[in-house]
Amino acid sequence: MALIEFTKRGIYCKQGDFYVDPWWPVDYAVTTHGHSDHVRFGNKYYLCHTLTKPIIKRRISEDLNIETLGYGESITRNGVNISFFPAGHIIGSAQVRLEYKGEICVISGDYKIEDDGITTPFEPVKCHSFVSESTFGLPVYKWQKQEIVFNGIRSWVHDNINQQKTSVLIAYSLGKAQRLVKNLAGDIPIYVHNSIANLNEVIMEAGVNLPKTIRITPETTKDELQKGIVIVPPAMRDSRWIKNLSHPVTGICSGWMQVRAHRRWQSADAGFALSDHADWPGLMAAITATGAEKVYVTHGFTAAFSRFLNDEGIEAAEVLTRFGQEDDEENKVDLVDQNENK
Amino acid sequence: MKRFAQLIQQLELSNKTNDKIAALVNYFNYADDKDKVWVIALFTGKKPKRPIKSALLKYWAINITRTPEWLFSESYANVGDLSETIALLLPPAENTSDFQLHTWIEELHNLEGKDDETKKEFILSAWNKLETQERFIFNKLISGNFRIGVSNKMLVNALAKQSSLDSAQIMHSIMGKWNPYEITFHELINGIHVNTDNSWPYPFCLAYALEQAPEKLGDISEWQAEWKWDGIRGQIVKRNGELFIWSRGEELVTDQFPELHFMIGVLPDGVVLDGEILAVQDKQVLSFSTLQQRLNRKTISKKQLEDAPIVFFVYDILEYEAKDFREEPLSARRKILEQLMGGLDGSPVMISPVINCSSWDELAGLRQTSRSINSEGIMLKKLTSHYHSGRKRGDWWKWKINPYTVDAVMIYAQKGSGRRANFFTDYTFAVRDGENLVTIAKAYSGLTDKEIKEVNSFVTRNAIEKFGPVRTVKPELVFEIAFEGIAESKRHKAGLALRFPRILRWRKDKKADEINTLEDLRQLLQSTL
Numbered sequence: 001m002a003l004i005e006f007t008k009r010g011i012y013c014k015q016g017d018f019y020v021d022p023w024w025p026v027d028y029a030v031t032t033h034g035h036s037d038h039v040r041f042g043n044k045y046y047l048c049h050t051l052t053k054p055i056i057k058r059r060i061s062e063d064l065n066i067e068t069l070g071y072g073e074s075i076t077r078n079g080v081n082i083s084f085f086p087a088g089h090i091i092g093s094a095q096v097r098l099e100y101k102g103e104i105c106v107i108s109g110d111y112k113i114e115d116d117g118i119t120t121p122f123e124p125v126k127c128h129s130f131v132s133e134s135t136f137g138l139p140v141y142k143w144q145k146q147e148i149v150f151n152g153i154r155s156w157v158h159d160n161i162n163q164q165k166t167s168v169l170i171a172y173s174l175g176k177a178q179r180l181v182k183n184l185a186g187d188i189p190i191y192v193h194n195s196i197a198n199l200n201e202v203i204m205e206a207g208v209n210l211p212k213t214i215r216i217t218p219e220t221t222k223d224e225l226q227k228g229i230v231i232v233p234p235a236m237r238d239s240r241w242i243k244n245l246s247h248p249v250t251g252i253c254s255g256w257m258q259v260r261a262h263r264r265w266q267s268a269d270a271g272f273a274l275s276d277h278a279d280w281p282g283l284m285a286a287i288t289a290t291g292a293e294k295v296y297v298t299h300g301f302t303a304a305f306s307r308f309l310n311d312e313g314i315e316a317a318e319v320l321t322r323f324g325q326e327d328d329e330e331n332k333v334d335l336v337d338q339n340e341n342k
Numbered sequence: 343m344k345r346f347a348q349l350i351q352q353l354e355l356s357n358k359t360n361d362k363i364a365a366l367v368n369y370f371n372y373a374d375d376k377d378k379v380w381v382i383a384l385f386t387g388k389k390p391k392r393p394i395k396s397a398l399l400k401y402w403a404i405n406i407t408r409t410p411e412w413l414f415s416e417s418y419a420n421v422g423d424l425s426e427t428i429a430l431l432l433p434p435a436e437n438t439s440d441f442q443l444h445t446w447i448e449e450l451h452n453l454e455g456k457d458d459e460t461k462k463e464f465i466l467s468a469w470n471k472l473e474t475q476e477r478f479i480f481n482k483l484i485s486g487n488f489r490i491g492v493s494n495k496m497l498v499n500a501l502a503k504q505s506s507l508d509s510a511q512i513m514h515s516i517m518g519k520w521n522p523y524e525i526t527f528h529e530l531i532n533g534i535h536v537n538t539d540n541s542w543p544y545p546f547c548l549a550y551a552l553e554q555a556p557e558k559l560g561d562i563s564e565w566q567a568e569w570k571w572d573g574i575r576g577q578i579v580k581r582n583g584e585l586f587i588w589s590r591g592e593e594l595v596t597d598q599f600p601e602l603h604f605m606i607g608v609l610p611d612g613v614v615l616d617g618e619i620l621a622v623q624d625k626q627v628l629s630f631s632t633l634q635q636r637l638n639r640k641t642i643s644k645k646q647l648e649d650a651p652i653v654f655f656v657y658d659i660l661e662y663e664a665k666d667f668r669e670e671p672l673s674a675r676r677k678i679l680e681q682l683m684g685g686l687d688g689s690p691v692m693i694s695p696v697i698n699c700s701s702w703d704e705l706a707g708l709r710q711t712s713r714s715i716n717s718e719g720i721m722l723k724k725l726t727s728h729y730h731s732g733r734k735r736g737d738w739w740k741w742k743i744n745p746y747t748v749d750a751v752m753i754y755a756q757k758g759s760g761r762r763a764n765f766f767t768d769y770t771f772a773v774r775d776g777e778n779l780v781t782i783a784k785a786y787s788g789l790t791d792k793e794i795k796e797v798n799s800f801v802t803r804n805a806i807e808k809f810g811p812v813r814t815v816k817p818e819l820v821f822e823i824a825f826e827g828i829a830e831s832k833r834h835k836a837g838l839a840l841r842f843p844r845i846l847r848w849r850k851d852k853k854a855d856e857i858n859t860l861e862d863l864r865q866l867l868q869s870t871l
Contacts (some may be wrong), residue, residue, distance in 0.1 A: 139409055140430035142416045258430065260478075261422045261764060264354055265791075271355070304416040311410060 003080075003098050003105040005127070006296075006319050011107060011131065013101050016080030018047075020107045029081060032109025033093035034059060034174055047075070049084055054202045055174065069094075071120060088122030089276050090175030091203055096101040097125050106290060107131040110274065110299070114146060118182040118208070122278075124289030131296040131319070132287055136255050137305030143255070143279045149272055150183045156251060156270055157188060157229055162266040162316035165247040166226045170268065173199050173233040174278050177251055178210060179232055185211030189228040191220065196231060222246045237268075255279070287314065309318030345373055346381065346443045347475045353490050362492065363780055366500030375527040376444040380657060382415045382530065383522035384488045385497050390522070393453040394461055396424060396485030402462055403428040419757070419811070420764065425481030429474050437471035446480060451523070475789045494593050505531050511538040514586075517594035540581040543588040544614060544660045544668065545731040549721065550740035556702045556741065559722065566672060566725055567697040567705055569717040570740055571655060572630045573620035574637065578602065578654065578691075580609040581664070589619075598639060600647070601690040602654055608686065612664025615656050615679075616729070617694065624654035627716040629827070629841060655694040656683060660729055668729035675729070712743050719743045745824040746866065748840075749849060751817045753779055755801040759784065765794055766801040766813065767843075771823055773836075775860040782863065783823055788845030797848075820852040821845050828867050838867050 005012050010022035018028035020086075025042030032038050032048075034055035039046070041060050048056065050068045057064060069075065071094065074083035084094035089110040096107045106127040115121040160167040171177045177196045184190060190213045192200065197215035204210050214220070216230070223342070226246045242248050255275025256262040263271035278286060287295055287309070295316040297306040302318040309316035370378055380390070404783055409431060410699040411523035419429045433672065441449070446468075453461050457761070482488060498516065502509035515533030529535070559565060575590035585606040587596045596603075599619060609615075621628040628650070635650045636642065659679045660668050667675055676696075683693045691793055697720065699705040709720050720740035727737035750771035768786040772779035797819065805813040827841035 138417045138420055139407070139413060140421055140427060142430070142434075144434075258352060259421050260426055265764070269355060301416070301420075304413060308410070308413055 002130070003100055004107070013080060013098055016077045016082070016098070018077055018080075018082075020096055021109065028077070030096050031056070032087065032096060032107065033090055035110070038109060039309055047082065047095045050079050050103060051203075051206050051208065052094070053092075054206045055092060055199070056286065058199065058202045059174070063320075071123075084186045085125050086120040086123045088113065088119050090116070091119055091178060091208060093119065095123075095125060097127065103128055105129045105131070108286070110135070110277055110280045111286065113286060114143065116146060116179050116276070118178055118210075122286065124286060126182045127290050129294040129296065130287060130290045130292035131298060132283060132300055134283065134297045134300035134305040136275065136279050137283055137297070137301035137308075139280045141255060142256055142281060143258075143273060143275060146183065149274045153180075153184065153251065153253070153272055153274075154186075154308060155227070156272075157184075160249055161188070161227055163247075165249045166222070166224065166245040167228075168230045168232060168242055168245065168250045170234055170237050170250055170252045171196075171231055176274070177231055177233070178203060179274075180253065181211055181213055181278070184229060189214055189224075190223055191216050191228050191230045193232040193236060195233055202212075238288050282323065343437075343441060343443050343446055343472070343476050343479060345369065346377065347473070347479050349381070349536075350479060350488070350490060351475060353492060359496060362496060363503065366492070366497065367504045369499060370504040374442050374444065377442050378527045379522050379525060379530055380444050380447055380832045382497065382501075382516055384483075385492050386494055386516055387487070388522055389487075390447045390483060390525075391451045391454060392484055393450060393456070394465065394484050396481075398458070398461075399428060399465065399481060399485055400424065402465060403431055406466065407431050407433070418531045422764070423478075423486075424487050425484075426478045428481050429477035432469050432477065435470050435472055435477075436604075439468075439471040439476075447483060468593050490500065501531055507531060510542055510592075513592060514538045514541040514594065514774065528542045537582070537584065539596070540584045541579060541586045543577045543579055543586070543592065544616075544729075546575060546577070546616065546668075547658075547730045547738060548733040548738045549723075550733060551734055552722065552739040552741040553841065556705070556722070557738070562699060562702055562705065564725055566676070566723045567699060568657070568677060568694050568721045568723070569712065570719045570721045571618045571620055571694070571695065572716070572718045573627075573633055573655075576617060576654065578609070578613075578615040578617070578656075578662070579607060580605065581611055583611065585609075598636065598642060599652055601652055604689070605691060608689075608691075609694075610663070612661060613682070615654075615660035615661070616658040616660055617654050617656040617691075619654055621650045622690075624653055629716055643693075645779065645810060652690065654691045656691060657694050658729060671726045671728070672723055673725045686700055697819040709741065709743060717806055718826075741789055743859050745846075746828065746840075747822050747824050747846060748782070748863065749820055749852060750782060750796075750823050751779065751820060751854045751857050752815060753781065753817050754812050755797070755805075755815055756812045765798045767794055767798075769797070769821075769822060771843075772817065773858045773860050773863065774855075775836075779817055780860055782834075782836050782838070782860075783825070783840045783843035785823060785843045785845050789848065818856050820849040820854060820857055822847050822849050828863065830867065836863070838863055 003015065005014060009019060009024045009026055011020040018030055019026045020030045021032055021038040021127055022029050027044045029043035030047045031052060033201060034052045035060050039056050039172060044065060046064055046066045048066060048068060053066050053068050068083045071084055071086050074081050079080050081099040083097045085097060087093040087095045089112055093109060095109060098105045104127040106125050108131055110133050111122050113122050157167045169180060171180055173196045182189055192213045193216055200210055206248060222245055236242060249269040251270040251272060252266055252268040253274040254271045255273055255277055257271030258273040293315060295309055295314055296319045297316055298319045306316040306318045349365060349369045353362050356362050404411060418424060418427045421430065453464060468480060469477055485593050498509050498513045501512050511533060512531055514536055515531060515538060518536035520530060520535050543556055565861035577588045579586040585603060585604060586594060586600055589595045621633040632650045635646055636652060656679060659675050662678055679693060686692060697708060709718050722739040725735045752769045753772045755766035756768040758765055770781050770784045772781045800819060801813055801815050804816040806816060807814040823843050824846040825843045826839040829839050831839035
């Protein structure tokens with residue numbers, strides 16, 4: 001009997017009687033990371049990584065029953081051994097490894113292979129079956145090294161400051177924002193929106209070292225912002241607040257920015273292909289490293305990616321999820337609003 | 343080529359004309375002169391020699407990346423552009439290149455007549471020294487067009503700004519005949535290959551839509567009424583033995599309309615006429631869609647000339663005997679025009695008729711018949727009016743008829759292309775026929791980006807079936823479709839076809855059972871026959 005099944009509420013482990021990243025309230029929710037399409041309000045118990053706990057408490061409610069595990073640690077539930085391994089997606093993101101009577105299944109959640117300098121890097125885990133995301137599961141998605149992308153962002157900011165323009169980067173408040181802060185910190189001050197500043201506080205309290213940023217308040221002057229880097233969440237994108245800045249120019253940091261059609265659709269002034277998801281070579285490398293006999297493909301280009309795996313001799317099946325089958329454009333439409341940055 | 347690649351990126355990212363012009367000016371300030379000539383050529387649709395078919399490019403890319411054909415297609419569907427798909431699929435380049443744009447174009451030119459193996463070797467080595475964005479440009483040079491929202495007008499404005507030359511003169515220069523392999527940038531923008539003195543057009547006089555009752559305009563005897571035609575507004579300029587046809591977009595379209603070239607022998611020198619280019623057969627004005635077959639083509643085939651013959655309906659005369667006549671009252675201009683056009687009956691240039699009416703009521707009645715002659719309504723011009731530059735309130739009014747509308751439900755959706763490659767933007771609509779739904783129109787545009795996203799998300803959640811790129815969706819979203827006409831059609835299941843259907847608005851207040859029926863449309867059809 002398989003260790004997991006795909007139900008309307010999400011991935012379910014019958015032997016252990018728990019769900020992984022369920023979409024509807026359940027008794028016991030194993031949580032891969034703190035993005036809102038993976039963790040929902042209303043579960044009786046949560047199990048997540050130590051660093052994810054303060055994040056979901058801040059984002060969902062202080063009043064949750066949360067158990068935690070560090071990477072490599074495990075607990076047993078109804079005979080099923082549950083352990084966490086780094087997924088490299090965002091701070092606290094974990095792959096969930098399930099073991100029952102010698103059968104091993106790993107649910108990746110979202111993951112990326114490249115070390116982003118702030119998240120514990122992805123670690124492949126040997127398993128019999130592997131649930132992989134496929135947000136960027138097409139071979140046209142191949143990331144440049146992040147240093148090259150960050151150099152591009154730095155020179156964009158530099159040009160903007162010289163031309164008296166205000167650089168506004170649009171980034172999801174959990175994950176992408178911290179990655180930007182960590183990698184762009186230097187001579188130019190970084191100003192962050194309230195929601196990002198709040199999360200940064202939570203993350204630093206949990207013991208993660210983040211460079212200094214300045215919280216934007218009503219007292220912050222346009223002149224200060226013009227000489228700095230402004231980071232705001234996607235919800236602010238078309239806001240009056242941005243329009244009122246001194247010659248604002250917006251830059252979107254997202255894997256979708258790899259493709260011209262997406263860049264133009266987003267009507268930002270600049271697009272930087274910077275993603276917290278694995279690119280095509282990354283997905284292939286991760287899957288090969290698990291040695292899995294069976295791969296379940298979710299979130300993204302599920303049809304194309306599973307077909308390719310099958311052609312390559314890796315047995316794969318497409319899993320329809322509430323959030324992202326290939327044609328669920330929500331994945332793409334809201335990509336910058338929500339999804340990609342998650 | 344890096345500079346050009348950067349220019350393309352800047353042009354693509356901006357929606358603002360001023361930013362685009364600034365990017366172009368900046369490019370023209372610093373780029374190599376030979377490159378500039380090519381940029382002008384590419385942006386005005388002059389393609390360099392293309393020794394390699396795009397199918398071969400695709401084949402080689404698939405081969406060296408070992409990508410299955412179907413996966414290439416999936417990728418292409420997501421990216422929406424062949425050149426870009428190839429550029430993204432290839433592995434990172436191992437070398438770099440400082441070749442300029444014109445050098446690449448010349449190198450490609452040199453491949454002409456070579457065997458496929460040599461061509462392949464050249465292309466693969468080029469791919470391996472170009473960054474992704476450069477590769478995309480390189481592939482475009484071989485297989486595509488640079489459709490990046492730079493109109494001739496915008497290009498000319500940038501060149502005028504950068505060179506301090508007059509923009510109409512530059513327009514004439516770049517629209518003239520020149521060979522990008524030979525001409526220098528200086529020669530080109532100074533127009534040494536053309537005589538720009540002869541071509542000047544005047545700014546068009548434009549009308550506002552009439553929103554009040556026509557009675558408020560005063561006595562009808564003070565007004566000249568004409569049919570409002572839906573074609574291409576243009577000017578015919580004849581000076582010093584040369585003839586030029588300008589479109590309202592201030593582009594030279596002389597070569598596109600050979601039917602009008604006889605005017606060179608008919609019009610005296612020093613004449614400028616304002617009018618409308620229309621498709622006309624047997625004295626009947628045809629629909630705009632017929633005219634469309636003739637637009638934006640570099641060469642016109644015999645068949646196109648036969649299928650969509652055009653006529654220039656003259657509205658006004660702006661210059662006569664080399665004198666600017668725009669300050670003369672309309673009544674005086676019309677008199678000269680009628681004299682001048684007197685002998686041209688039955689030729690492809692004819693005077694737009696004046697509608698004689700003694701009361702507004704009578705005119706309103708005639709206006710209702712506009713559709714029967716493929717007119718959009720009525721133009722009202724004050725007899726004392728000057729020919730203004732641009733839009734000015736008061737002297738000229740367009741009194742258009744309202745479009746027909748029908749409430750229909752969306753049943754199919756298809757992804758767009760280019761900028762909208764990843765969104766369902768093309769919809770097919772149906773009306774009720776008893777228990778069934780029958781399709782009546784396909785339409786895109788008319789929705790805001792935000793609405794498209796909303797519809798898009800509905801489609802993805804409510805797709806019932808997939809047929810290639812088409813999704814059958816739950817018939818739930820109701821739209822008000824506007825259209826200009828209705829005609830019998832054997833090709834459509836409904837037995838009728840709508841002309842120029844477009845989405846007027848999304849009727850979120852209506853449910854699918856409240857839409858129009860096929861019978862409603864049949865009745866409308868009967869009433870227009």
